[in-house]
Amino acid sequence: MDWLLVASVTILCAVGTLAVTSATRTAEAPLGLLPARILHLGIGLGVLAAFAAIPYRLWDRLAGWIYGACLLLLVAVDVVGRESLGAQRWLVLGPVTVQPSEFGKLGLIVILAKVAADHPPRRVVDLVRCILYVLPPTVLVFWQPDFGTSLVFVAILAGILFAAGAPLRSLVGLGGVGLAAAPLVWRWMKPYQQKRLWVFLDPNLDPLGAGYSLIQSKIAIGSGQLWGKGLFGGTQSALEFLPMQHTDFVFAVIGEELGFVGALGVLVCFWVYLLRGLRAAHRAQDPFGSLLCAGIVSLVGFHVLVNVGMTVGLAPITGIPLPFLSHGGSALITNLAATGILLNVGSRRRNRSQG
Secondary structure, X not given: OOHHHXXXXXXXXXXXXXXXXXXXXXXXXXXXXXXXXXXXXXXXXXXXXXXXXXOOHHHHHHHHHHHHHHHHHHHHHHHHOEEEOOEEEEEEEXXXXXXXXXXXXXXHHHHHHHHHHHOOOOOHHHXXXXXXXXXXXXXXXXXXXXXXXXXXXXXXXXXXXXXXXXXXXXXXXXXXXXXXXXXXXXXXXXXXXXXXXXXXXOHHHOOOOOOHXXXXXXXXXXXXXXXXXXXXXXXXXXXXXXXXXXXXXHHXXXXXXXXXXXXXXXXHHHHXXXXXXXXXXXOOOOHHHHHHXXXXXXXXXXXXXXXXXXXXXXXXOOOOOOOOOOOOHHHHHHHHHHHHXXXXXXXXXXXXXXX
């Protein structure tokens, strides 16, 4: 058992629980979303334990089925999904609401790890094969619209291709193709998505509209200074100046209440998580296990980079949650399942004495 990995996840989940509670509690509901958070954590920890116990090679045999199921769920979202805040991203199954795009991230990692392990992307045909698996879920998610998650799928592809030994010139070429396609993507984006990119360059272009979240996020983090205002002592979140404070901007709540020291502690926990994930990838028994870990590291690392970046104005606002901290059952369960896979691969590492 990789206890450093377990410790980092435990701390992140605990801090996230406190931050979500602080961001959502009111006089009428002093516990805020704490009951829902505890329920999500209970389910997620059970999933983590299961994924840590089930031999990861099972996912190799089931990769095609998992990928197909994820695509069907994404199609169902586009057809009968629930719409909220201008996006159609959720499926309502009785009393349960799920976001299939979160599960799709892990499903994409599994299928890409299998394809890249069976056909290392050192030839153009093998590189194209991997890209063809990424295109359907990316298009389906972009259509919801969810530009942030579609970028996550691209980041997973890039991480797995790099870990699988794809030539650097091929990766650079793919990046060039992406830049060349940017004008076309821009035309397909919704007006509010385009405005988010404009206010990233200058939030004062729309200080009471698209730029409002970024301005308030900077105020919250800056007001925390070194040690913060104390747990549950944040004013930006308590007075609801900060939009989406329990989801997209939960890092701003942490920065305001726990200060620079607390925010730095969270980043150190993520740093430990990513390092242990890379260690598991390096010591895996086979290419499939190694690429599974590489995909998970790419997933979590990209989420942290973009989410923290957008709260401090270093990245556009894309609606990407912060792993283990942002409120959301589907995302939390997916991230804990991915952690279970890391623990599983790490516990079955290659015996060096046997070569």
